[in-house]
Amino acid sequence: MDVTRRFRALIDTLCDAVARRGAAGAFGPGSGALTILLWTRLRRYATFLLRLCADDVSAPRPRPSRRRARPPANPARLALPRRAAWLLAPVPEAIAAAGQLRALLADPELQRRIGEEPRLGRILRPLCRCLGVKLPAPLRLPPRPPRQSGRDAAAPRPSRRVPALAPLPRRFRPPAACAPPPRRNRAPPGR
Numbered sequence: 001m002d003v004t005r006r007f008r009a010l011i012d013t014l015c016d017a018v019a020r021r022g023a024a025g026a027f028g029p030g031s032g033a034l035t036i037l038l039w040t041r042l043r044r045y046a047t048f049l050l051r052l053c054a055d056d057v058s059a060p061r062p063r064p065s066r067r068r069a070r071p072p073a074n075p076a077r078l079a080l081p082r083r084a085a086w087l088l089a090p091v092p093e094a095i096a097a098a099g100q101l102r103a104l105l106a107d108p109e110l111q112r113r114i115g116e117e118p119r120l121g122r123i124l125r126p127l128c129r130c131l132g133v134k135l136p137a138p139l140r141l142p143p144r145p146p147r148q149s150g151r152d153a154a155a156p157r158p159s160r161r162v163p164a165l166a167p168l169p170r171r172f173r174p175p176a177a178c179a180p181p182p183r184r185n186r187a188p189p190g191r
Contacts, residue, residue, distance in 0.1 A: 003110045004053045010100045011046040015039050017093035026090035033078050038087075041080065045123045052117050085132025098131040105136050114138045 021027075022035025080086075087094045104110055105124070114120050121139050128135050 003104065003107055003113065004050055006100070006104055006107075007049055008046055010097055010104065011042050013100075014091075014094060014097045015042050017091050017097075018042065018087075021091045021093075034080070037078055038080060045127060049120065049123050052120060052123075053113060080130070082129070084129055087130040088132055094131055098133050101127065101131055101133050105133070105139075111136070111138060 018035060018038050022031055022038070025031055027034045088098070105128075110120075114124075115138060121141075124139055125135065125141075127133075128139070
């Protein structure tokens, strides 16, 4: 079986599992929109990979050199989680799909195609992330250079001192059960 058929079978299996588990509420209350978004994204990955392997996709257009203003972020817009292996807990069938993806990434034919067509990384990187599969060397992106602001990069930035007892952000605070007992003001002994 060639790479494209194996990938299509992998995506079909994963889409069926996502639809079944999503209908059962695996993604939480009101998970219908997330289920549809994930199912659509997986189908798009399969279609794009098939088109890339069939040389049916035109070469990428050069990007304009000037920066365009980004539209304001829409906080109500639904997005898929970004943490690694997030799909394995709500969809247990994804564990088998992760194993199939590992085997597919080890296939020399797919590695050759990744070398010829780097746009395959746009499909395989997010799929590897959501299934918890370690990226093979041909798919890893080079590290990004540090961002420089529009101001003079050579000028030293003023240092900000953090107060010694600054409260931690909420997500880093230990649970209340782990907190030490509160200190009480007591009179010195003998008074």
